[in-house]
Amino acid sequence: MATLSSSLLSSSPLCKSRFSPTTLVSGIDFISFSPRTALSSSTISVVSPAILCLSVKQNRQRNSLQVKSVASPTETASEFDEMVSGTKRKYYMLGGKGGVGKTSCAASLAVRFANNGHPTLVVSTDPAHSLSDSFAQDLTGGMLVPVEGPESPLFALEINPEKAREEFRSASQMNGGTGVKDFMDGMGLGMLVEQLGELKLGELLDTPPPGLDEAIAISKVIQFLESPEYNMFTRIVFDTAPTGHTLRLLSLPDFLDASIGKILKLRQKITSATSAIKSVFGKEENKPDAADKLERLRERMVKVRELFRDTESTEFVIVTIPTVMAVSESSRLSASLKKESVPVKRLVVNQILPPSSSDCKFCSIRRKDQMRALDMIREDSELSGLTLMEAPMVDMEIRGVPALRFLGDIVWK
Numbered sequence: 001m002a003t004l005s006s007s008l009l010s011s012s013p014l015c016k017s018r019f020s021p022t023t024l025v026s027g028i029d030f031i032s033f034s035p036r037t038a039l040s041s042s043t044i045s046v047v048s049p050a051i052l053c054l055s056v057k058q059n060r061q062r063n064s065l066q067v068k069s070v071a072s073p074t075e076t077a078s079e080f081d082e083m084v085s086g087t088k089r090k091y092y093m094l095g096g097k098g099g100v101g102k103t104s105c106a107a108s109l110a111v112r113f114a115n116n117g118h119p120t121l122v123v124s125t126d127p128a129h130s131l132s133d134s135f136a137q138d139l140t141g142g143m144l145v146p147v148e149g150p151e152s153p154l155f156a157l158e159i160n161p162e163k164a165r166e167e168f169r170s171a172s173q174m175n176g177g178t179g180v181k182d183f184m185d186g187m188g189l190g191m192l193v194e195q196l197g198e199l200k201l202g203e204l205l206d207t208p209p210p211g212l213d214e215a216i217a218i219s220k221v222i223q224f225l226e227s228p229e230y231n232m233f234t235r236i237v238f239d240t241a242p243t244g245h246t247l248r249l250l251s252l253p254d255f256l257d258a259s260i261g262k263i264l265k266l267r268q269k270i271t272s273a274t275s276a277i278k279s280v281f282g283k284e285e286n287k288p289d290a291a292d293k294l295e296r297l298r299e300r301m302v303k304v305r306e307l308f309r310d311t312e313s314t315e316f317v318i319v320t321i322p323t324v325m326a327v328s329e330s331s332r333l334s335a336s337l338k339k340e341s342v343p344v345k346r347l348v349v350n351q352i353l354p355p356s357s358s359d360c361k362f363c364s365i366r367r368k369d370q371m372r373a374l375d376m377i378r379e380d381s382e383l384s385g386l387t388l389m390e391a392p393m394v395d396m397e398i399r400g401v402p403a404l405r406f407l408g409d410i411v412w413k
């Protein structure tokens with residue numbers, strides 16, 4: 001049972017503006033509160049009646065607001081207890097189709113961890129960041145930014161893909177680097193440089209395929225995590241890019257690993273050739289730390305690959321919405337993750353409409369469609385084995401820590 005403090009709810013913009021004396025029916029949650037709280041109505045709505053209805057009943061025994069799940073125990077029992085237990089570092093990667101609520105779910109999970117004793121880091125590796133919007137705070141700049149509000153430290157990080165790619169580029173500049181090429185051409189050794197060109201790394205960096213930015217971003221995070229100031233974090237939540245990017249990302253470390261391996265070998269040849277020539281002509285033409293940088297990058301890529309597949313410390317959580325298209329995509333994502341041995345246990349179904357208590361035709365048609373999509377999940381061979389975590393549709397944008405805390409308490413039970 002999750003508990004919301006009365007001060008939180010009364011300070012939440014979500015609740016402040018939405019409480020009304022309307023009697024509503026839930027089917028999802030009950031909120032109970034003491035008559036002594038700041039809220040005078042005995043029945044409140046936290047969202048519009050047509051969208052989500054939360055019924056409130058007085059609880060004279062407790063002096064707090066409580067959200068109590070009445071959903072099927074097999075769907076939601078103590079999932080969060082398992083996620084929150086232990087002080088060993090755990091990584092949660094949230095991914096799914098674009099626009100289903102990955103960022104809102106990732107941010108709300110991070111807030112929930114931080115409010116349950118875990119110093120937490122939430123990282124966006126989605127090239128189109130929306131963490132700043134979600135927290136209503138400027139998190140741009142590629143550095144750790146403290147998020148104000150939660151009980152334990154919560155930091156956010158939006159990786160700047162352009163900047164990260166630039167660093168990657170400078171680490172691989174010997175690939176077609178004009179200085180080396182001109183020099184080698186002059187010595188009749190241009191063929192080696194052409195071989196480097198065939199690896200198409202430069203091309204990759206100019207028009208990066210989906211997934212490359214994310215691979216670089218995640219390797220950047222791993223680089224950060226190696227530094228002592230990051231030791232404190234026991235939960236790290238990734239807000240990842242949409243499905244297509246994630247799938248490509250999974251195969252990218254292997255591809256880059258192989259490419260970098262080839263580059264390093266070729267560079268070795270170039271270095272021996274140039275040093276032989278240099279000894280004759282006394283010319284200096286080398287980039288002393290480029291090979292080291294590439295080697296370090298390659299090592300980090302291997303770590304990215306390992307991290308994604310580490311069942312002990314990592315979990316990929318698929319976020320979806322109850323529509324046929326989103327469910328189909330989630331099923332494909334789950335199959336691909338399984339094939340790549342990435343651990344997946346939970347599926348968040350976001351934006352579920354409650355039964356409509358009004359005669360809104362639009363609402364009841366949408367709800368019926370959603371129920372069909374939920375049935376589809378239960379019958380899907382890929383998704384039916386995952387634990388469902390249902391999240392209701394609320395009638396406003398989830399922005400800022402109080403709203404994220406509110407959402408987190410509903411979703412992550």
Ligand SMILES: Nc1ncnc2c1ncn2[C@@H]1O[C@H](COP(=O)(O)OP(=O)(O)OP(=O)(O)O)[C@@H](O)[C@H]1O
Nearest residue numbers: 098099100101102103104130351392393394397398
């Ligand atoms: N349960 C919900 N109820 C109502 N609105 C929601 C809910 N979840 C998310 N939203 C809203 O949906 C929009 C998209 O959410 P969000 O940015 O979290 O999705 P996303 O999957 O990360 O999107 P993208 O793929 O574009 O990064 C936001 O305006 C958010 O406030």
